[in-house]
Amino acid sequence: MRVLFIEVDTECEWAVASLGPGFIAAYLRRHGHEAHLLRATIDLSHTEVTEAVRSIEPDLIGVSLTTRQWLRARTLLHEVRQSVDVPVIAGGLHATFAPETILDQPAFDYVCLGEGEEATLDLVRALTTDKSTDSIPNLWAKGGQRPTLRPPYEPLDRLPFVARDMLDEPSGCIPMTTQRGCPFQCSYCGARQFHDLYAAIGEYGRRRSHENVLAELEAIGKAGDLNYVIFLDDTFTIHHPWVKQFCKVYSERIGVPFSIHARVETVTRDVLERLATAGCNQITYGVESGSYQVRTNVMQRPVENDRIKQVFRWTREAGITVTANYMLGLPDETPRDIEQTLALAEELTADDFGYFVFYPYPGTRLFHHCKERGYLPNDHAELPANHQQSTLDLPSLTHKQIAEYYDRFTALRARLFADRASASGNG
Ligand code: B12
Numbered sequence: 001m002r003v004l005f006i007e008v009d010t011e012c013e014w015a016v017a018s019l020g021p022g023f024i025a026a027y028l029r030r031h032g033h034e035a036h037l038l039r040a041t042i043d044l045s046h047t048e049v050t051e052a053v054r055s056i057e058p059d060l061i062g063v064s065l066t067t068r069q070w071l072r073a074r075t076l077l078h079e080v081r082q083s084v085d086v087p088v089i090a091g092g093l094h095a096t097f098a099p100e101t102i103l104d105q106p107a108f109d110y111v112c113l114g115e116g117e118e119a120t121l122d123l124v125r126a127l128t129t130d131k132s133t134d135s136i137p138n139l140w141a142k143g144g145q146r147p148t149l150r151p152p153y154e155p156l157d158r159l160p161f162v163a164r165d166m167l168d169e170p171s172g173c174i175p176m177t178t179q180r181g182c183p184f185q186c187s188y189c190g191a192r193q194f195h196d197l198y199a200a201i202g203e204y205g206r207r208r209s210h211e212n213v214l215a216e217l218e219a220i221g222k223a224g225d226l227n228y229v230i231f232l233d234d235t236f237t238i239h240h241p242w243v244k245q246f247c248k249v250y251s252e253r254i255g256v257p258f259s260i261h262a263r264v265e266t267v268t269r270d271v272l273e274r275l276a277t278a279g280c281n282q283i284t285y286g287v288e289s290g291s292y293q294v295r296t297n298v299m300q301r302p303v304e305n306d307r308i309k310q311v312f313r314w315t316r317e318a319g320i321t322v323t324a325n326y327m328l329g330l331p332d333e334t335p336r337d338i339e340q341t342l343a344l345a346e347e348l349t350a351d352d353f354g355y356f357v358f359y360p361y362p363g364t365r366l367f368h369h370c371k372e373r374g375y376l377p378n379d380h381a382e383l384p385a386n387h388q389q390s391t392l393d394l395p396s397l398t399h400k401q402i403a404e405y406y407d408r409f410t411a412l413r414a415r416l417f418a419d420r421a422s423a424s425g426n427g
């Protein structure tokens with residue numbers, strides 16, 4: 001069977017092909033099926049995408065959805081289905097936590113809850129042999145009952161390596177994952193909801209063996225260039241024995257520079273030094289707020305500002321570039337809290353920082369909180385999840401205040417860059 005994954009872009013600069021379809025494509029190919037990727041870039045009209053889909057002649061269409069991609073995917077697939085009559089399955093975080101919204105749309109026939117490798121293969125097999133698709137675990141068929149879930153795939157080492165031709169850069173600077181899941185509890189986080197989804201049937205957090213990760217990197221190096229590795233794991237620095245051994249074997253066998261995501265609670269000076277020695281030259285930390293109150297009571301990630309400052313210092317001293325991420329416009333956040341975030345961003349002077357207006361993702365604790373408190377306007381589901389404008393009616397912050405603070409983050413970032421350029425003599 002020929003399966004076509006459509007990647008629905010919603011912007012230019014953030015758009016990177018999703019890894020989920022790359023994993024599923026590899027799994028389908030291992031079992032003798034064809035898998036292709038079509039990138040619906042924003043410059044393509046829906047008619048052009050439909051034409052491209054037709055020319056590939058798929059038997060099944062798969063769409064990976066984050067919340068941000070949903071609004072365009074809905075109208076795009078509607079048009080595609082007008083002239084291409086093949087079943088459509090949606091998967092990914094938005095599909096998993098807002099499945100009814102998707103199945104309500106005529107263009108979508110199936111939703112995959114949670115991990116998609118085995119469910120998609122079962123669907124392909126059922127469609128190929130004209131069997132019923134009603135009782136496939138993880139697969140919710142339109143008009144059917146919510147499915148049961150199979151346990152998380154174990155061990156991850158048994159999965160085929162991600163199909164690199166489904167990603168933007170098959171070689172050179174490549175994205176990589178060593179694990180699935182994150183043990184933390186952040187109330188706004190879409191990713192951690194997978195742990196709750198699977199809580200009754202298995203542990204979602206799993207990590208690949210060092211050997212398996214290195215074998216994939218070596219295979220990429222053999223097939224083309226391998227210049228840089230972006231580890232996309234939610235929190236790379238959990239389980240220090242794994243990380244320390246990784247640093248050792250990675251520098252012996254791979255040795256190219258790499259970047260990771262971490263939390264300040266999960267690093268020590270020793271781990272940072274080992275990472276730097278192994279080639280890590282950039283770490284992104286989620287700082288999120290400068291207000292301890294917001295971090296603790298709203299975001300459920302309690303950590304002291306002093307710890308954040310200390311870890312930023314250690315990271316720099318290890319010779320690693322630091323990026324910080326901040327959020328603004330959360331429920332129960334006040335202008336004073338955002339002032340504290342700006343002040344902390346100024347004090348930390350990360351090498352770069354990102355700043356995102358809060359959007360409540362379906363399934364998260366903060367989504368339920370916003371719903372219960374009446375912070376979601378009636379048309380919330382139709383508003384874009386672009387992290388630039390607030391979609392909420394908050395009693396503690398107006399839309400105008402959030403927009404002004406967003407501009408202040410933009411100005412601060414520009415000023416810090418200018419200061420750095422003039423300090424290094426390039427200004
Ligand atoms: C890598 C990553 C990125 C990369 C690449 C993005 C991309 N296109 O994949 C970059 C850095 C560019 C990025 C950017 C952003 N990201 Co991002 N990102 C991630 C991250 C860390 C890993 C995703 C991943 O590849 N996982 C590994 C794969 C194997 O897992 P998976 O995607 O869940 O796929 C499995 C199943 O979901 C399912 N599945 C997935 N797709 C499909 C499709 C079909 C047809 C089927 C059947 C099944 C299926 O099967 C897969 C295999 O089992 C996630 C966190 C996370 N852990 O998911 C956040 C995450 C997806 N990002 C998020 C956000 C918000 C963003 C940004 C808006 C930035 C920001 N403000 O934080 C931008 C915008 C991206 C965009 N274009 O929409 C949110 C999305 C929340 C939501 N509900 O939408 C997440 C969950 C982070 C979070 N903490 O909440 N991101």
Ligand code: SF4
Pocket residue numbers: 182183184185186189190191192234235263286
């Ligand atoms: S540390 Fe990051 S990935 Fe983990 S729960 Fe918090 S926001 Fe999500």
